[in-house]
Amino acid sequence: MWDIIAADISGRHRIKGGYYMVCAAAALTVSADHVEKVKQVKILPRWLDYPPKLLDVVQLIEDTADQLSFEGMVVTEKGDMYNEPKWVPESMFSRPFKYQESIAERRAIELVHHISLSARNLLIKELEIEA
């Protein structure tokens, strides 16, 4: 079994006045085909006035993962890193990084995707942000 931090960002598209992104990161223990344990989940919203670049995305994921009390390899979808080859984001992260591969990692990403999307929708509604 392996400890991973699954991360996903919702809201990299432009809304009125800028970009409202919400990152969700979850510390999990996974086997090859199952999520064995969800240990902790954190979310972090961020407002940008300019289109997010790869470094902004990496920074947001790092900041969200910093809130977790558990260590692990950061796992994301390739699309979140603008489909760059693995070594490009890997060189920007301060912790180990990889793209999703196994069934369990894909399920973990699906989980954090739902969390980030729902959290963003909720925050937009509660904070009355014009989307």
Place this chain on the structure above:
Amino acid sequence: MILVKRTAPRSDPERSENLFLELYELAKAAGYRPVGELTQTRFPDSKYQLGRGKIEELAELVERTGAEKVIFYNKLSTTQLYNISELCRCQVIDRFQLILEIFAKRAVTYRSKLQVELARLRYELPRARAVVSLLKKEERAGFMGLGDYEDSYEQDLKKRISRIETELASAEKDDEALRAFRHRQGFSLISLAGYTNAGKSTLFNTLVDESTEARNMLFTTLVPMTRALDLGGRKALLTDTVGFIEELPHWMVDAFKSTLDGIFLSDLILLVVDVSEDPETILQKLTTCHDTLWDKIQGVPVITVLNKTDLLSPEELETRLEEIGYLAPNPIQVSAKDGAGIAELKAGIIGHLPPWETCSLSLPNSEKGMSVLSWLYEEGIVHGVEYGERILVDYEARAEVINRARALEQALGD
């Protein structure tokens, strides 16, 4: 035939090489003889995919070698196809069309022919308008040239697609009914999945003692084959299916949905891997398999069958297992060719199938009791029978069979 590949800058050269090798194998599987190859590293050109100079070089190569076909690894747009074939003066196809050609050659049953046609039509549909307008650019249809060729061709394709979809949907319903029937009969459904040419058919033959065609070639199996598998009394059906391949487009997966459902809706999946390949390739192929499976299997257990172990030493095997462990759930090492590890695999299969319960039954030694006993033999495993005033049976079966057997025991007892 000439093979061509454009590699994106900054991509992994080893991986590129492997993908090109796979294209070569695909071409061989389609029955072509490669007479040349050409690669270029650059971002795609909208007109030719490769640079203009490289395409002219390709045209010269075609003329020199007398090649009848050019096969591109990269997906080509209609305009690119048209422009390249205009320059090269021969037929140009991309990797998806090549896969379709192989499928078309292998399709023997009515359903697989329909599936191949559906995949071809779905590939053609978004290009239909452009193809027709390129071919008929000097010509207008209808009175005073006011008609349109494009619309009618596209409409024809759409009609044909919907007709095939209806036919395949009814076949899917038949499959569903058959699956339900087999489950009711106490059969566990097991399927072989894995990357193409991993040795699924060889393992299938070894497990069920069959002689299905198994060759060192991509996509040998296209039509699924199901046979009964002996698991020490438990009844199971093993299905050999079509292999996965990297970057298989969604329209092709959709077209083969009814075949792939056989894998996704089984009780256990045996994910076959050729462990003799280098670790990078194995990981890449396993990632493709996980990508195809992950959102379609709902908690179905997966056993990773590490095949072709006879080609590696025990030390090499151990290192290989460490390297690929995170992508190989429940690994079992076998050699389908010489039969090593098959007993362990069968034990692993039994361990992962839905559990059976055991019970002791006491039936009257009468005609009715004997008929219940014969039913028990059909539905599960009879570990022991003692004939006396009553028939005492030591029995193992699915929970619902046990419940029914107990009800019958009570009814006969009363």
